Amino acid sequence: MRLTEITFEEGRPVDGYGPNFFRIAGEVFEGQVAILPNSCGHWLGFEDPTPFVL
Numbered sequence: 001m002r003l004t005e006i007t008f009e010e011g012r013p014v015d016g017y018g019p020n021f022f023r024i025a026g027e028v029f030e031g032q033v034a035i036l037p038n039s040c041g042h043w044l045g046f047e048d049p050t051p052f053v054l
Contacts, residue, residue, distance in 0.1 A: 011037050 034043035
C-alpha cells in the first residue's frame with residue numbers, strides 16, 4: 001500500500017477516535033471535544049460558550 005504524507009497548514013488533524021476519546025494532533029482528549037482551527041479542548045455541550053470565547 002502506498003502512503004502519502006499530508007501537511008496541514010491550518011487546523012488540527014484528528015488522528016483517531018474511540019469510545020469516549022479523540023486523538024487530535026497527537027494529544028488525547030477524553031469526552032466531548034471542541035475542535036477549532038488553532039486550538040481544541042474539552043466541551044460541555046451547546047450550553048458551554050467557553051471554547052468559542054476569543
